[in-house]
Amino acid sequence: MKCTKNEIQIKKKDNTAQIKKLMDKADVLFDTYKFVNSYYYYNEAQLLCDTKTDYVDYVYALTCMASVEQTLGDYTASEILLTKTLPHLKKIKKPRFAANVYSQFGANYYYTYDYNNSLLYYTKALHLKTSYYRKIVALNSISLNYLKQKKYKLAESILIPLSKLKVIYKKDPFINDDEYSRILDNLGLCYSEQGKPEALDYYKRSLAIKLRLKEYNGLIYNYLHFAEYFQKSDPSLAKTYALQAYELSNKLNDNTTKLQSLKLLTKTSQGSDVKKYTLKFIQLADSITTLKKKSKKQFARIKYYSSQDKSENLQLKDEKVTNDLYLERQKKRNIISYIIIIFTVIFSLFLYLYLKLKGRKEKNEEILKSEMRISKKLHDELANDLYQTRAFAQNKDLEQNENKENLLNNLEALYSKTRNISKENSLIPTNEFYHIALKEMISGFKTPNINILLNGLSEILWNQIDKNKKIIIYRVLQELFFNMKKHSDATLVSVTFKIVNKNIVIGYTDNGVREKNNPIIFKNGLQNVESRIKTINGTIIFDDHSQNSFKLSFTFPL
Known part of the structure; x- marks a missing residue:
């Protein structure tokens, strides 16, 4: 028997308070670099959002989840999450939400070497009616794309005027100096790429600000740029800066910059130090690959089980309302009708549990097959290369330029192969x-x-x-x-x-x-x-x- 809309009216629950509570918890975890945990709470919050009324919270949660995916190197997953926000941006009056989405699109394309599309989205962010500060950040990011395309004059045309302006972010003066330091560092990088001596002055000014602010995450990149600048002219000084970057990366547990630091240390070291940093590079590259795979699996499980729980809860709520009305109508009917209803419910529940268990078993079997395939891939393509590189580093005289060059080439190949295996086995x-x-x-x-x-x-x-x-x-x-x-x-x-x-x-x-x-x-x-x-x-x-x-x-x- 069908139920009309007039007979059943389901009042939607107001989840505003619960969404805010989840968001606040996720923000604290995100700001303390506990990305996997923050991802869980952002995901729980967006599942509670009604996109017709809670579209601001929905867009914010998805943007933060996309930022976590981007931080851990899964740019496809990040782009998919950002794409879900696009239909809702026009409903949000504050343009900063659209600016955040466009900037993250730009960053995803930047990290995947698609500089034309990166420029397109950063330009979209620039043209929005946002604050003076956000426009400066967008221009700074645009200049980096020009740097990567070796369009140095275009980069200079943006960075030189920015270096003469005062950055204004009303909520936090600390951020003003931090962004200004980034502008100076980028201008130094622009000059360094062209072999101009002015680069050193801008690097020093940027470093001084970072040291005063104690902004350690950005400070790592200052040290890396100094190491690259002195790599040929003064290898000893370059090694000093590379060591400072490595030690700071260790302190902050930043594996990406740690790997960059070790790469520079192998290029600027001599004798037994080359072997030491080479072995550390190999071990870290292997560890990063394993960590990224674990993180991606965690995110996949979070998405799967959260959406499954939401679907099951909605189904149970709908069934409860329908059954209550149905039972109300059946009060005047005879005992046979009750028996039929009970039998139908039991049979439906049995079928539901059977299908659910069957689906879960099939999924677990697929996960096992996938893990075995990945394990074989790592053993066949990476383990032997790692062993040979280790043996080369231990048995060869690395002070000889030819041996040192061969070792660096092997490390580049290992790093590339590690990234390829990670991409090949992604969802x-x-x-x-x-x-x-x-x-x-x-x-x-x-x-x-x-x-x-x-x-x-x-x-x-x-x-x-x-x-x-x-x-x-x-x-x-x-x-x-x-x-x-x-x-x-x-x-x-x-x-x-x-x-x-x-x-x-x-x-x-x-x-x-x-x-x-x-x-x-x-x-x-x-x-x-x-x-x-x-x-x-x-x-x-x-x-x-x-x-x-x-x-x-x-x-x-x-």
Whole structure:
């Protein structure tokens, strides 16, 4: 028997007080660098938000969660969370919320080397009607993008005027000096990149402010910039600054800057110190990889179980209201009706529990398979390289320039391979944000020497494609790009997407150098490409007639 809207009126609970309590707790944890714990409470708060009335709290919580994901290096997850805020920004009168979202978009693109998109979002933040202080911060970030693009004159045109202005942040004068110090440091970096001696003066002025403020997080970067500046002209002084950065990173437990400091120490040290810092670098790189994987798993569990609890609670509330009304109507009916109702409820509960347990078992099995695959990947691709590098460091005379250079190259390769394994095994969103994740993964292979062209990606209706096929596409393209980066000197890569006769056709081309008349041999990654495509009834075609490029296309039904 159906219940009309007039018969059932569910009054929505006002969660304002509980949301504020969760937000306050999350803010305290965030400010004390307890990111995983703060993430949990921000997530709990946003689940309580009604986006029609609590949209300000909803946007703030998602922005903070995105900041945590960004801090721990998961830029795809951060971008997905930020995208959820966009429909609600126009409802918020205060432009600072939109400025925060745009600035975080800009930072995500900056950290993934997509400087054009980073500039686009920082410029959006700049054009909002925000405070004088926020505009200065946006301009400072824009100048960093120009620095990375080696557009030094454009960077100078922003930083020189900023260095002559007074930064104003009314709520906290401390922040005024801190941001001014960052401006001076960036201007010093701009001059240093051009080999201009003026860089040293700006570095010193920035360092003096940071020391006075005791702003230790920013102070680490001042020391690192000094170490880079003196690396060639005065290696001993450069080592002193690198050691100061390393010690401060240890004190603050900042693994990212600790790794940068160790890298500089291996370049500026001599004798047994090279071996010591090399071994520390290797151990830390391995530790960071493990830590990031654990953090990502924790975030995935938090999201999964929180959304599951919310869904179950809403379902139970709806069932309670409906059952109360139904039982009220059944008071005048005979005993047989009661027996039927009780039997139906028991059967439904049994079915619900059975399906829930089955789903949980399947999920646990998938998690176990994933962990075994990651473990094998680390053992096969990283463990042997780590052992060989350790042995090289212990057995070779590192005072010889040739041995030292080989060691540094090995460390760069280990660091790159560690990041690749982390990216390769990250979670793949298969919902409406799939195309964003796919684009971000491909963009991650873009470097100043490698240009990537994408055609037709946005024209595919990804929501109509099976989840498993989307995962296969992601992994196949990832494998092809890894193969390109490892086995060729390609400078241009093109990927095209199109639909032909109810089939998806994806073409891949790069201009990597190949030996003449050398047939395609399926090894390692290319074997994985072929086997994955076969699992979705697809076909793969290689163009082995081209001598100056590598081409293939694969097709599978929708």
